[in-house]
Amino acid sequence: MAQESDALRQQLEYRKRLMDKINEIHSADNLNTILIHIKDSIAGLFMAERITIYLADAKRNLLISKVKSGAEVQQIVVPISDTSLSGYCAITGTVINIKNAYDPHELKMIGSNLKFDNTWDKKTGFVTKQVLCVPMKFQKTLIGVIQVINKKGDIPYDDTDISYAMELSTSLSIAIHNIYRLSVTTKVIRHKTRYNFLLDKNLLDDKILEKASGHPDVPKIGMDSVLMREFGISREDMAKNLSFYFGTEFIGYDPTAHALEEDLLKRVRPERLNKEWWVPFKIENGVLHIIIDDPTDLGRQDMLKFVYPEYKRISYIGAFREDILSYINLFYNYSSSGGASSSIDDILNKLDSSDDPETETESQKVSEQDSVIVQLVNKIIIDAVNNKVSDIHIEPFPGKEDVQVRMRIDGRCKVYQKIPYKYKYAIPSRIKIMCNLDISERRKPQDGKIDFKKFGPLNVELRVATVPTAGQLEDVVMRVLASGEPIPYDKLGLTERNARVLNTCINQPYGLILVVGPTGSGKTTTLHSAISVINTVDTKIWTAEDPVEITQRGLRQVQVHPKIGFTFAAALRSFLRADPDVIMVGEMRDEETASIGIECSLTGHLVFSTLHTNSAPETITRLLDMELDPFSFSDAILCILAQRLARRLCGCRQEYIPEQKELDEIIFEYGEEEFAKQGINRSDIRLYKAVGCPKCSDTGYKGRLGLHELLEGTDPIKALVKRKSEIEFIRKQAIEDGMTTLKQDGILKCFEGLTDLKEVRRVCIK
Numbered sequence: 001m002a003q004e005s006d007a008l009r010q011q012l013e014y015r016k017r018l019m020d021k022i023n024e025i026h027s028a029d030n031l032n033t034i035l036i037h038i039k040d041s042i043a044g045l046f047m048a049e050r051i052t053i054y055l056a057d058a059k060r061n062l063l064i065s066k067v068k069s070g071a072e073v074q075q076i077v078v079p080i081s082d083t084s085l086s087g088y089c090a091i092t093g094t095v096i097n098i099k100n101a102y103d104p105h106e107l108k109m110i111g112s113n114l115k116f117d118n119t120w121d122k123k124t125g126f127v128t129k130q131v132l133c134v135p136m137k138f139q140k141t142l143i144g145v146i147q148v149i150n151k152k153g154d155i156p157y158d159d160t161d162i163s164y165a166m167e168l169s170t171s172l173s174i175a176i177h178n179i180y181r182l183s184v185t186t187k188v189i190r191h192k193t194r195y196n197f198l199l200d201k202n203l204l205d206d207k208i209l210e211k212a213s214g215h216p217d218v219p220k221i222g223m224d225s226v227l228m229r230e231f232g233i234s235r236e237d238m239a240k241n242l243s244f245y246f247g248t249e250f251i252g253y254d255p256t257a258h259a260l261e262e263d264l265l266k267r268v269r270p271e272r273l274n275k276e277w278w279v280p281f282k283i284e285n286g287v288l289h290i291i292i293d294d295p296t297d298l299g300r301q302d303m304l305k306f307v308y309p310e311y312k313r314i315s316y317i318g319a320f321r322e323d324i325l326s327y328i329n330l331f332y333n334y335s336s337s338g339g340a341s342s343s344i345d346d347i348l349n350k351l352d353s354s355d356d357p358e359t360e361t362e363s364q365k366v367s368e369q370d371s372v373i374v375q376l377v378n379k380i381i382i383d384a385v386n387n388k389v390s391d392i393h394i395e396p397f398p399g400k401e402d403v404q405v406r407m408r409i410d411g412r413c414k415v416y417q418k419i420p421y422k423y424k425y426a427i428p429s430r431i432k433i434m435c436n437l438d439i440s441e442r443r444k445p446q447d448g449k450i451d452f453k454k455f456g457p458l459n460v461e462l463r464v465a466t467v468p469t470a471g472q473l474e475d476v477v478m479r480v481l482a483s484g485e486p487i488p489y490d491k492l493g494l495t496e497r498n499a500r501v502l503n504t505c506i507n508q509p510y511g512l513i514l515v516v517g518p519t520g521s522g523k524t525t526t527l528h529s530a531i532s533v534i535n536t537v538d539t540k541i542w543t544a545e546d547p548v549e550i551t552q553r554g555l556r557q558v559q560v561h562p563k564i565g566f567t568f569a570a571a572l573r574s575f576l577r578a579d580p581d582v583i584m585v586g587e588m589r590d591e592e593t594a595s596i597g598i599e600c601s602l603t604g605h606l607v608f609s610t611l612h613t614n615s616a617p618e619t620i621t622r623l624l625d626m627e628l629d630p631f632s633f634s635d636a637i638l639c640i641l642a643q644r645l646a647r648r649l650c651g652c653r654q655e656y657i658p659e660q661k662e663l664d665e666i667i668f669e670y671g672e673e674e675f676a677k678q679g680i681n682r683s684d685i686r687l688y689k690a691v692g693c694p695k696c697s698d699t700g701y702k703g704r705l706g707l708h709e710l711l712e713g714t715d716p717i718k719a720l721v722k723r724k725s726e727i728e729f730i731r732k733q734a735i736e737d738g739m740t741t742l743k744q745d746g747i748l749k750c751f752e753g754l755t756d757l758k759e760v761r762r763v764c765i766k
Helices: 002-027 031-046 085-092 104-110 119-124 159-194 196-200 206-213 223-231 235-246 270-276 298-307 321-333 344-352 371-386 426-434 496-506 523-534 568-576 591-602 616-625 630-636 660-670 672-678 715-722 727-736 742-751 757-763
Strands: 048-057 062-069 072-079 096-098 131-138 141-151 278-284 287-292 314-318 391-395 403-409 412-419 446-451 461-469 473-480 511-516 541-545 555-559 582-585 606-611 637-649 654-656 687-689 701-712
Touching (some): 031 141, 048 072, 072 085, 085 096, 085 141, 096 104, 131 159, 196 235, 278 321, 321 371, 371 391, 371 426, 426 446, 426 461, 426 473, 511 616, 511 630, 523 606, 591 606, 591 630, 616 701, 616 727, 630 637, 630 715, 637 757, 660 672, 660 742, 742 757
Antiparallel strands (some): 048 062, 131 141, 391 403, 391 473, 446 461, 461 473, 654 687
16 A cells, blocks of 8 residues: 555656646747757656657758757757658657667567667767657647657666657647747747838738748848748848848949958958858958948957957948858959869868768758858859850769769760769759759759859859759759850851852841751851841841840840740730841740741841751741741741751861772762762862860860751742642752752861761761
8 A cells, every 4th residue: 555655656746747847848938948958857757868859840851959069059860761760750650669779670560661870879889778759749740759768777668658758749849839930920020120111112011021931941041032032022122121221331242342451351261251141341441341241230240349450440231141152252262362273173172171971961961151162163163164165064963972063065075073972962052042043942943044253253144954863862054155246157157158048038128037956056156147247227136035145236135034924925026016127036936936927027027036946948847837827938938047066176187088988978978969069079088087185185176167058948949838848848949959958068068177077977867
């Protein structure tokens, strides 16, 4: 009887301690109080050596906890999956009670993929035995997991322990949910003051503020950036708002800004500035001006007085975080001692100096804001531009295989560099930040544009596309957009007949001229060169492009935005009301654009456009397949120029006399009848082959040249179009009219020593 009384008294005392702890949990006003301070006292309730409280991050599919190590607080990150104890508990929503974590058989009985990660034990010397995991849920939403480790006396956790742990998990779930809700409400109240200007202008309302406050990217990029990126607030309006709020000047990024003296810059490392969001900017009348994301931060103001004690007056200028990073990058990476002249190997050595991550989760923690990552991405882009690269390919692989960077030079991809695998998340994230894409979205493709003058010393734009690949990774492809003046018409590499016919067509008062070929074959370049011939002060020329790459003085150029409904077809309609003489439309992607283009050409306008087809005759059948009126199309067509780009032989080329067999093959490919019409003496034919020298990086090729196929809209061709004739009849008639096919044009240029047969065969079929 006495034993029962003692047991009952102990149980009542235990419940009182449990209720006291639950009350303490509910009175906590922030998560750190629960995760760090209250947590250890909870362990005593279960006579446990250690307890860990994980919070669920559903967006990233992770469990996250905090551990105090000395004066520092460190994060523990575990994926929500069936391979770890806490992850299995979270994903299944069931209680796990393990007697021996090192017994693989016991783990397999619970889950076939379940394993115990002993990394922490190895680091600390701690030995994990008993493990009790209980899920925390609030209204069916996963809040996290409680993990209790090692019961004193080396005995398993019993049903009573499980019962109390579940009661504790319910209280923790409610308390943590309330803290989340209170945090969002508090943020909205605080943000109302910060965004008064935008609220007064009706650019924001309370619902948007509440929604933005809970966005997962707020801790990474700040509330201001989230409002601009996700909720349509313009940079100008946000800058004006923050200028009123801070009561200071608010500036954007200026790539022409000059850095302060090096001794002032050297006092603070750029890595620190990247984390603290400020940078010394200029000195005027003895006043040091600092760019900072929050000019009212008294803590950082006191710190800056300590860093620059010789300045009695320090003025603070507001700026967006991304602009501050750009200034840091400009002042440090490209100062006289900076990284513009650093080699890629120097930057990679900085990366290699750090320890490799032990898990996949650890590699995801490598920050895209890390100074070395910023330098590395900038260096890749700068080298690409300097080497006249058209495309940059960032290719990460699953596991511990290094990230491969390839570059397309003269139409061929080459490996530029391999980067340690731990940066396979940071590099794509940095590129996405540069073009304002969603860094948390890795499941679907995204596209954007980088204006590189904001980040480095070159005034160049890059078109960016991200593509999700195996292993939850992302490939990134950056196209370096051409800029500057068009190529002179006489430098296009057209034969005498092609140059004459095209010149006649572009000087017609109305009609349709098409340039066709695959992506990257130089169609836009050719169009601009042709238009430059008629670009005079008495001719009004409108162009609609996506994007505007080449600019010419005298052209009125428009960039289409399909996402907002401003398509090529919409641009064409607007041009017709803007009194044009000549119209250039970037691409006839659909029947609507093609129909309007033909209508424009029949109403007194000269229309230029491009199409993705393989040859000039195929273009006619493709457009007729779009259900275009063959009579209107036949009346409109002036000429169709098909184009390919082949690599040009370097000056180190070697001449040789082809053998009889090779010569017969060439003549057969050209067409014996057509070859005979050229009047070329077989014995006079000389060919050239690639050799390789330092100028061409030992490839044998330097630069590219165009191969062309020009179909003229003659009367016989127009008659065939009206009858919707088959492609072979159109091709034969075009050849009779003087057209040389792509391959024939390429073979003639081989005879001139401009390229070789291997290149012609690579890009041409007929």
